[in-house]
Amino acid sequence: GESVGLHLPTLSVQEGDNSIINCAYSNSASDYFIWYKQESGKGPQFIIDIRSNMDKRQGQRVTVLLNKTVKHLSLQIAATQPGDSAVYFCAGNYGGATNKLIFGTGTLLAVQP
Amino acid sequence: DAGVIQSPRHEVTEMGQEVTLRCKPISGHNSLFWYRQTMMRGLELLIYFNNNVPIDDSGMPEDRFSAKMPNASFSTLKIQPSEPRDSAVYFCASSPRVLSNQPQHFGDGTRLSIL
Numbered sequence A: 001g002e003s004v005g006l007h008l009p010t011l012s013v014q015e016g017d018n019s020i021i022n023c024a025y026s027n028s029a030s031d032y033f034i035w036y037k038q039e040s041g042k043g044p045q046f047i048i049d050i051r052s053n054m055d056k057r058q059g060q061r062v063t064v065l066l067n068k069t070v071k072h073l074s075l076q077i078a079a080t081q082p083g084d085s086a087v088y089f090c091a092g093n094y095g096g097a098t099n100k101l102i103f104g105t106g107t108l109l110a111v112q113p
Numbered sequence B: 001d002a003g004v005i006q007s008p009r010h011e012v013t014e015m016g017q018e019v020t021l022r023c024k025p026i027s028g029h030n031s032l033f034w035y036r037q038t039m040m041r042g043l044e045l046l047i048y049f050n051n052n053v054p055i056d057d058s059g060m061p062e063d064r065f066s067a068k069m070p071n072a073s074f075s076t077l078k079i080q081p082s083e084p085r086d087s088a089v090y091f092c093a094s095s096p097r098v099l100s101n102q103p104q105h106f107g108d109g110t111r112l113s114i115l
Helices: none
Strands: A010-014 A019-024 A032-038 A045-051 A056-058 A062-067 A072-077 A086-093 A101-103 A107-112 B005-007 B010-013 B019-024 B031-038 B042-050 B053-056 B065-071 B074-079 B088-095 B110-114
Touching (some): A019 A107, A032 A072, A045 A056, A045 A062, B005 B088, B010 B019, B019 B088, B019 B110, B031 B074, B042 B065
Parallel strands (some): B010 B110
Antiparallel strands (some): A086 A107, B005 B019, B019 B074, B065 B074
């Protein structure tokens, strides 16, 4: 029979442009968020994290923005390169006495040369 | 520093056989997580350990799945008997401290195919 899989949102950008990947969360108790990058055949790789007492954090070519009011998280990648092509996942903690994470379904970033 | 190490990287076996996946967490990390990733369901947490003790196994699909962590540097995930629907990529991850909001670091997974 026909199978149905997750439909990954796809963001296609030109090399050198800036990329913005968005993530919405629903758990009000989440106070810690992480962005991961997963390349084909590899495990998710930690990119950057942010705690709820911040609304912006910068790394090398990446910036994470957190809007707790609307429960929204974004990852900005400056000067996108072909090596940035991957699936990007946001994750948030459950909050409380557990260190489990809730993962989003992922966004596929395709960088066109 | 060595990351999370998983073995084997690929496993192909016939249904009904026992499958054992292995994980070595990052040295000094106190929490270990087993995940399963499929196109249908994405990334699912199966079980996690804090200080070698299983804390939450609510994600384990059924009794055919079991996980152990005999010491701080080794964990196994076992499927017995295996079924074709168990085919997936299984990831192990570890994080530094319990309840400290530290990122989980993933291995490169075991790609399991049950024929």
